[in-house]
Structure formats: C-alpha cells, structure tokens
Amino acid sequence: MSTVLDDLSQVIPGGHVDLPTHKTEEYRFTPIARALEKAFPNGFVSGPKKEISSIDEFLIPGLDCSVIKIVDGVYDGTPAANPSGDVFDQLNARLSKGVLSIHASEKPVLILNINTGSTSLHNRFSIKVEAGASLTIIERTINLSSSPLFQTLSEEIEVGKNARLDFIKIQGTPNIIEVCNTSITQEDNSHVNTFTLLLEGILVRNNLSIAIDGEHCESHFHGLSLLNGETIGDHHTVVDHKKPNSFSNELYKGVMDGRSKGVFNGKIFVRPHAQKTNAFQSNRNILLTEHATINTKPQLEIWADDVKCSHGCTTGQLDDEAMFYLQSRGIGKEDARAMLLYAFALQTIEYVSIAPLKAYIDSLIQKRLYAK
Amino acid sequence: MLKIDNLQARVAEKQILNGINLEVKAGEVHAIMGPNGSGKSTLASVLSGREDYEVTGGSVNFMGKDLLAMAPEERAREGVFMAFQYPVEIPGVSTINFMKTALNQIREHRGQPTVDAVSFLNLMKEKVKLVEIDQSLLNRSLNEGFSGGEKKRNEIFQMAMLEPRLAILDETDSGLDIDALRIVSNGVNKLRSKNNAIIVVTHYQRLLDYIVPDFVHVLYKGRIVKSGTKELALELEAKGYDWIKNEMASV
Numbered sequence: 001m002s003t004v005l006d007d008l009s010q011v012i013p014g015g016h017v018d019l020p021t022h023k024t025e026e027y028r029f030t031p032i033a034r035a036l037e038k039a040f041p042n043g044f045v046s047g048p049k050k051e052i053s054s055i056d057e058f059l060i061p062g063l064d065c066s067v068i069k070i071v072d073g074v075y076d077g078t079p080a081a082n083p084s085g086d087v088f089d090q091l092n093a094r095l096s097k098g099v100l101s102i103h104a105s106e107k108p109v110l111i112l113n114i115n116t117g118s119t120s121l122h123n124r125f126s127i128k129v130e131a132g133a134s135l136t137i138i139e140r141t142i143n144l145s146s147s148p149l150f151q152t153l154s155e156e157i158e159v160g161k162n163a164r165l166d167f168i169k170i171q172g173t174p175n176i177i178e179v180c181n182t183s184i185t186q187e188d189n190s191h192v193n194t195f196t197l198l199l200e201g202i203l204v205r206n207n208l209s210i211a212i213d214g215e216h217c218e219s220h221f222h223g224l225s226l227l228n229g230e231t232i233g234d235h236h237t238v239v240d241h242k243k244p245n246s247f248s249n250e251l252y253k254g255v256m257d258g259r260s261k262g263v264f265n266g267k268i269f270v271r272p273h274a275q276k277t278n279a280f281q282s283n284r285n286i287l288l289t290e291h292a293t294i295n296t297k298p299q300l301e302i303w304a305d306d307v308k309c310s311h312g313c314t315t316g317q318l319d320d321e322a323m324f325y326l327q328s329r330g331i332g333k334e335d336a337r338a339m340l341l342y343a344f345a346l347q348t349i350e351y352v353s354i355a356p357l358k359a360y361i362d363s364l365i366q367k368r369l370y371a372k
Numbered sequence: 373m374l375k376i377d378n379l380q381a382r383v384a385e386k387q388i389l390n391g392i393n394l395e396v397k398a399g400e401v402h403a404i405m406g407p408n409g410s411g412k413s414t415l416a417s418v419l420s421g422r423e424d425y426e427v428t429g430g431s432v433n434f435m436g437k438d439l440l441a442m443a444p445e446e447r448a449r450e451g452v453f454m455a456f457q458y459p460v461e462i463p464g465v466s467t468i469n470f471m472k473t474a475l476n477q478i479r480e481h482r483g484q485p486t487v488d489a490v491s492f493l494n495l496m497k498e499k500v501k502l503v504e505i506d507q508s509l510l511n512r513s514l515n516e517g518f519s520g521g522e523k524k525r526n527e528i529f530q531m532a533m534l535e536p537r538l539a540i541l542d543e544t545d546s547g548l549d550i551d552a553l554r555i556v557s558n559g560v561n562k563l564r565s566k567n568n569a570i571i572v573v574t575h576y577q578r579l580l581d582y583i584v585p586d587f588v589h590v591l592y593k594g595r596i597v598k599s600g601t602k603e604l605a606l607e608l609e610a611k612g613y614d615w616i617k618n619e620m621a622s623v
Contacts, residue, residue: 320423325460328420329474329530330448330481339473343464343513 003043004036007120027205029263029295030234035177035203039148040119049117050144058112058142062356065108065138072114073121075100108136108166108354113153115143121151131160131187136354140170141178148202149173154181161214164191168352169206172199172364179205188214188243193351196223197361198233199368209238212274215245223252224348226368227260227292234263239281241274244304248278253348254285255341255369256292264296266311272303281311286318286344338369345369373398373569374439374538379430380594381418388414390594391430396538399566403580403605404573406591407613412573413457415591416542419571420454421447435537448474449481451537455527455544462514467526468496470514471533478534499532503559521552528559539563540571545579557582577609592616
C-alpha cells in the first residue's frame with residue numbers, strides 16, 4: 001500500500017479504510033485513489049504555513065455579509081481590541097487566539113475556508129435554519145499553500161418550517177482533491193435554492209443529498225461546471241421526496257474543455273406517500289474537445305403514482321450553425337464561442353437573487369469563458 | 373466592388389458551382405434566379421464563407437482583396453453581409469447584445485471608435501423604424517420563437533445596423549406573406565445607395581416587383597446561363613424555368 005493511503009488508514013478508527021476504486025459503482029468514473037497517490041507521492045506532508053495578509057481578495061465585491069473565517073480547520077476570529085482596564089481582560093486580549101464574534105442578522109454568511117500550509121484538511125459544519133428564518137450561505141475554499149490539498153468537507157443543514165436557504169458553493173481552488181458531502185433536510189413549506197459553481201481542481205466530487213421531508217416545499221438545485229485542463233468534476237445528487245405536494249427542480253450544466261472529465265449522477269426518489277410530487281431534472285453538457293468527456297446518469301425511482309417527474313440529459317458540441325451566424329456578422333471565432341457558452345451557462349444562475357453575488361458569479365463565468 | 377471569376381465549388385463531394393462569372397459594381401442590384409438545385413444558395417454560402425463548402429477553382433475579389441482567403445468574420449468586417457434564408461435561433465443571446473458586439477468588432481476593424489450604450493440604443497431606434505420591427509423583440513433571445521416574417525425582418529434590421537458594402541439576400545422572400553414581403557423590401561430599398569451593392573437570390577419573380585434589380589442572372593447547373601435586365605425576370609415568370617432547361621438541352 002502506498003504512503004498516502006497508509007496515512008489515511010491511520011486516521012480511521014480500526015486502522016483501515018477502503019477507498020473507492022474504479023470497481024466501486026458510486027465512484028466508477030472518479031478515480032480518487034489514483035489522484036491522491038499522484039498528488040501526494042510522499043504522503044500528507046505539511047509545508048511552511050503562509051501568512052494571511054488580507055482576506056479582501058476572497059470577499060465578494062459589494063456584498064454586505066458576515067464572514068466566518070476558518071483557517072486550517074480552526075475558527076479564526078479577528079484579534080481582540082479595546083480591552084478594559086482589568087488586568088485579566090488585558091491578559092486575555094493578548095493571549096486569546098481571536099475573538100469569537102456572533103452577529104445575528106439576515107445578512108448572507110460567507111464561509112472562507114482557508115488552508116495555509118497543510119496538505120490535508122477536514123471540516124464539518126452543522127447548520128440549522130430555524131422555522132421562519134432565512135439564510136444565505138456562500139462557501140469557498142482558498143489554498144494558500146503551493147502544495148496540493150486533499151480536503152473533505154461534510155455539512156449537515158436543516159431547513160425548518162417556512163424557512164428559506166440559499167446555498168452557494170464556489171469551487172475555484174486549483175490543485176485540490178476534494179470530496180464534499182452536503183446533506184440538506186427540508187421541513188414543511190421550506191424553500192431551498194442551491195448553486196454550485198465548479199471551476200478548478202484536480203478532482204472534485206460533490207455529494208449533494210436533499211431530503212424533502214415536508215409538504216409544500218420548493219427547491220431548485222442548480223450547478224455549473226466549467227472545466228478545463230485535466231480537472232475531474234463529479235456531481236452526485238440525491239433528491240428524496242418523502243412527503244407529498246412538493247416541487248423540486250434540478251438543473252446541472254457542464255462545459256468541458258481540454259482533457260477534463262465531467263460526471264453527473266442524479267437520483268430522484270419519490271416515496272410511496274409522496275403523492276402530487278413535481279420533480280424535474282436536467283443535465284446538459286457541451287464538450288469542446290475530442291479529449292473531454294462526460295458520464296451522465298439519471299436515476300429515477302418513483303413509488304408514488306400521482307406525480308409529475310421528468311429527466312433529460314443532452315451532450316453535444318457547440319452548434320456550428322449558431323457559430324457561423326455570429327461570425328457572419330463580424331464577431332470573431334473566440335468571442336462567438338464565448339457568447340454561445342455564456343448564453344448556455346447563464347440559465348444556471350437564475351435563482352441567485354442577491355445582486356452583488358450574482359454579478360460576482362457572472363464575472364467568474366465570463367472570466368473563464370472569455371479567457372482565451 | 374465584387375468580381376467573381378470562374379468560381380467552382382462543391383459540397384460533400386458533389387460539384388455544385390461549375391464556373392460562375394459575375395461582376396457587381398457599387399450602386400447596383402443584381403438578382404440571381406434559377407430553378408431549385410441550380411446552385412443559388414451555394415453561391416451565397418460560398419461568398420459568406422460557410423465551412424462545408426469547398427472551393428475547387430476560380431477566384432472572388434472584393435474591394436481589391438481575395439475574399440475566399442478570409443474567415444467569415446473578416447468578410448463581414450470588410451463589408452459583406454448575408455441575410456440568411458433560415459436565420460438561426462440562439463437562446464440566451466439577445467439581438468441587442470449580439471448587434472452591439474458585432475457592430476463594435478466591425479468598427480474596431482475599420483479603425484473607428486466603438487459605440488457606447490447610449491449611442492448604440494439611439495442608432496437602434498433609428499434602424500428599427502426601417503423594418504417596422506417591434507423593439508421588444510430585440511430584447512429577447514435572438515430569433516427564438518420569432519415568426520418567419522419576424523426573422524426576416526430581423527435580418528434586414530441587422531443589415532441596417534451594420535451598413536454593409538455588399539449585401540446578399542438569400543431567398544429573403546421565402547416564407548413571407550405579402551405584407552411582410554412589402555415591409556422587408558421597403559427596408560432593403562431604403563438601404564440602397566450609390567455606395568453599396570445588393571445581390572438578391574430568389575426563386576420567384578415577385579420579390580423583384582418590390583426590389584427592382586438592375587441586372588438579372590439565371591443560374592442553371594452551377595453556371596450563369598443568361599443575363600439581362602429586369603425584363604428577363606418577367607420573361608422567366610411567364611415561360612417558367614423549363615424554358616431555360618429546354619434551351620440549354622438544345623445547345
């Protein structure tokens with residue numbers, strides 16, 4: 001067994017971990033063990049820690065939000081200021097690692113997950129949106145280290161009655177091998193919008209599971225992968241309708257350039273009691289080169305009889321006729337291509353409702369598509 | 373302006389153009405007529421630079437330059453415009469955004485300053501009147517869900533915006549009712565000037581009642597077999613294309 005897999009085995013109680021291989025159905029197209037071995041030939045050796053001079057560049061321009069900074073897996077508060085005259089308060093201000101500050105507001109919460117030097121990072125979040133509350137969460141990982149990073153991120157999110165969650169994940173970290181397990185549970189009349197933007201990485205696997213355990217819920221699960229190089233981007237989603245009268249709509253799009261590889265697996269379950277469920281799924285992909293690939297698999301299991309469900313997936317190249325039309329009006333080939341891809345991608349950010357956030361995501365998409 | 377010399381072209385191993393000769397000068401309107409399969413649309417496609425068509429011989433000179441050596445976008449920037457027979461629907465790209473990008477890339481090529489949003493909208497308002505196209509259509513995705521007539525009007529609107537030196541109208545009359553035909557033709561006529569030229573490719577004479585050509589050419593089996601003035605179109609209408617076919621057979 002190689003070093004990196006040894007390392008992983010040591011941290012698991014019982015001293016053994018079975019990493020998925022190409023024979024493991026759920027990871028058939030996502031060779032994570034191989035990617036880990038290649039990225040960490042000497043195991044998870046930490047490098048020197050980088051100083052965080054400023055987090056400004058990781059913020060979203062114009063977005064008024066609370067920032068939760070997690071550095072190397074530990075909550076990182078701002079340095080203490082204004083200690084009182086009491087000597088122990090002054091002592092505390094000097095010796096504490098930072099201030100834990102809590103802001104109760106409706107502002108979006110930006111979780112900055114920063115790695116400064118380690119090569120392996122494992123975070124676990126638990127989030128509850130209480131009944132009637134409304135929360136926007138934006139998540140991004142920043143790897144300051146020049147070494148590759150192996151990250152697992154697990155998060156459990158409960159969305160209470162009449163509550164609303166907007167959950168935005170921006171995955172733009174190069175040199176990362178990442179597995180995210182996100183489980184969301186919805187109660188009655190709750191509303192959830194998720195959007196996952198996948199731009200970078202060696203290998204990124206997102207397991208997004210939504211249990212719709214309430215009636216009259218509405219949910220939109222959108223994702224956009226704009227992959228290039230040799231990135232492997234894998235979205236495995238499960239939408240589980242457990243109660244009647246809810247609506248879910250899933251839309252994932254992918255543009256694969258270079259030798260990149262996309263994977264989409266979308267499961268929809270409609271349980272026997274979940275009558276009057278409306279569940280829709282669509283996965284659309286454009287392959288820009290003959291070396292790029294996509295493996296897509298919808299899986300619908302419906303036990304209720306009075307439901308409306310549909311799924312569809314398409315994979316193709318850019319439309320030659322559309323390209324020619326744009327070019328014939330004087331638009332250069334690269335710009336024509338970017339215009340068509342941008343038009344294709346834009347539908348996925350329909351439900352990102354906060355204007356500065358939408359503008360920022362839009363700018364990331366444009367930057368990627370107009371880069372050439 | 374345009375000089376086509378012995379142009380030959382094929383598509384998918386099938387030879388379609390067998391030596392076209394045609395000269396178009398500034399200020400002229402030429403109609404190219406012919407039965408189905410004679411090569412009319414192929415000629416339009418070759419001139420606009422469609423990839424599927426392979427030029428196997430001859431040359432095309434446009435304003436002193438080798439047109440065939442240019443990419444489609446370069447041809448457009450040099451002033452060639454084709455109004456498509458079947459305009460493409462492009463979801464997610466609005467006509468406005470599309471036209472602004474196109475206009476600015478053309479202007480850049482010509483060394484002109486790009487237009488800002490305000491001047492662009494003013495220009496657009498002015499051109500919209502030419503083809504009586506509803507401005508709300510232009511905010512929508514390009515041609516998506518447009519009727520046949522709306523698509524053709526959008527083509528002429530684009531022509532008005534880009535002010536080409538040479539416009540090629542490929543069967544612009546197909547799928548148009550009489551009212552739409554009149555509107556589209558009026559638009560084209562208002563764009564006629566002594567500085568530009570128009571090639572009208574059509575199967576039927578009726579379009580030429582509205583856009584009156586200076587010259588009419590009959591294309592048959594990939595060659596121009598007859599040229600004349602507008603009276604030739606009327607004669608064709610009266611006698612039918614069999615007249616040409618029979619005449620050619622007897623040669």
